[in-house]
Amino acid sequence: MTNNTCFAPQRVLFEERALDYPLGRSLWERFRKEDKEVRVIGSHNRVTGLPGKDPAEKFKEAKRTLVVGVKKDGEFAKCRPSADFQLVLSTSCPGMCEYCYLHTTLGRQPVVRLYVNVEEILERAEKVIKERAPEETVFEGAATSDPLPLEPYSGALAQAITFFAKQEHARFRFVTKFTCVDSLLDLKHQGKTEFRFSVNTPEIINRFEHGTPRLTARLQAAAKVFQAGYKLGFLVAPIFLYDGWQKSYEELLLEMKDTLPAKAAPSFELITHRFTARGKQNIAAIFPSSELPLSEEERRFKYGQFGYGKYVYTKEQYQEAERYLSEKINVYFPSAEILYFV
Numbered sequence: 539m540t541n542n543t544c545f546a547p548q549r550v551l552f553e554e555r556a557l558d559y560p561l562g563r564s565l566w567e568r569f570r571k572e573d574k575e576v577r578v579i580g581s582h583n584r585v586t587g588l589p590g591k592d593p594a595e596k597f598k599e600a601k602r603t604l605v606v607g608v609k610k611d612g613e614f615a616k617c618r619p620s621a622d623f624q625l626v627l628s629t630s631c632p633g634m635c636e637y638c639y640l641h642t643t644l645g646r647q648p649v650v651r652l653y654v655n656v657e658e659i660l661e662r663a664e665k666v667i668k669e670r671a672p673e674e675t676v677f678e679g680a681a682t683s684d685p686l687p688l689e690p691y692s693g694a695l696a697q698a699i700t701f702f703a704k705q706e707h708a709r710f711r712f713v714t715k716f717t718c719v720d721s722l723l724d725l726k727h728q729g730k731t732e733f734r735f736s737v738n739t740p741e742i743i744n745r746f747e748h749g750t751p752r753l754t755a756r757l758q759a760a761a762k763v764f765q766a767g768y769k770l771g772f773l774v775a776p777i778f779l780y781d782g783w784q785k786s787y788e789e790l791l792l793e794m795k796d797t798l799p800a801k802a803a804p805s806f807e808l809i810t811h812r813f814t815a816r817g818k819q820n821i822a823a824i825f826p827s828s829e830l831p832l833s834e835e836e837r838r839f840k841y842g843q844f845g846y847g848k849y850v851y852t853k854e855q856y857q858e859a860e861r862y863l864s865e866k867i868n869v870y871f872p873s874a875e876i877l878y879f880v
């Protein structure tokens with residue numbers, strides 16, 4: 539796959555209503571000309587009949603399935619600590635990270651969904667922004683997906699970036715592990731969008747991520763984004779405290795420093811690894827030979843904001859990781875801001 543086609547679905551399912559929208563119609567015409575399974579379904583939330591003889595195969599097939607749907611009206615969900623609200627432009631992503639945060643919420647068949655009614659979604663966002671003004675409202679575009687691989691099909695990020703450029707009282711941020719950034723580089727973003735990349739040590743990427751660009755490619759894409767004048771940020775996530783983690787994360791920071799332009803002062807969001815009971819069950823079914831560290835005995839149980847508990851590192855491990863990583867970020871990126879450590 540090239541830099542500008544992060545995702546090539548094998549089958550494309552269209553929610554009937556999506557065909558009433560110009561984007562739905564043009565995607566329908568486009569995919570019908572390609573050698574793929576293309577069909578109409580009743581609702582983007584009910585996808586049945588995907589092939590696969592076990593959960594692992596069904597998961598892979600779901601990740602190769604693009605659903606083109608219409609996002610229903612509804613309140614914007616809260617999105618702490620990264621923003622005020624989620625701005626859902628897509629759901630799921632073609633990557634197959636064993637530790638994906640979506641295993642808990644999207645279950646075992648996370649088909650990749652894009653929404654054709656971006657204009658309507660942004661109109662709803664504008665209403666919320668106006669109601670809350672002059673307070674600033676921050677929207678997160680990656681709470682339910684990695685939106686970048688869908689950009690060549692939907693153009694949703696470009697629309698959102700252009701929309702937020704005109705909003706006095708709002709900002710937009712999203713995060714990606716993908717690299718198809720070129721179509722976003724020349725947009726008039728007016729500094730209102732923060733473009734973040736999710737990174738990890740090469741050991742973690744090679745072991746637990748499948749179908750995502752490797753670290754060096756991500757950092758090269760980040761350098762382009764910085765040169766295009768976007769606010770740049772990094773999520774170091776999930777942070778695993780394995781044998782030798784200190785050295786590995788320091789090397790990661792060093793590679794970041796060496797690849798990024800000298801003037802870059804990115805923000806950092808640091809998220810330690812956590813898992814839920816439901817996520818663990820789904821991971822066991824989807825990746826039966828996964829070596830992810832998911833032992834409840836070695837973790838501390840904590841209630842989360844979405845009503846279910848999660849297993850996080852112990853207080854001592856957590857404090858040590860925060861101390862060490864903050865210190866090293868200060869060494870390699872003295873002007874960088876650490877937005878939070880969780």
Ligand code: SF4
Pocket residue numbers: 630631632633634635637638639640683684715750
């Ligand atoms: Fe999940 Fe992000 Fe990996 Fe996609 S890239 S599978 S959203 S962790």
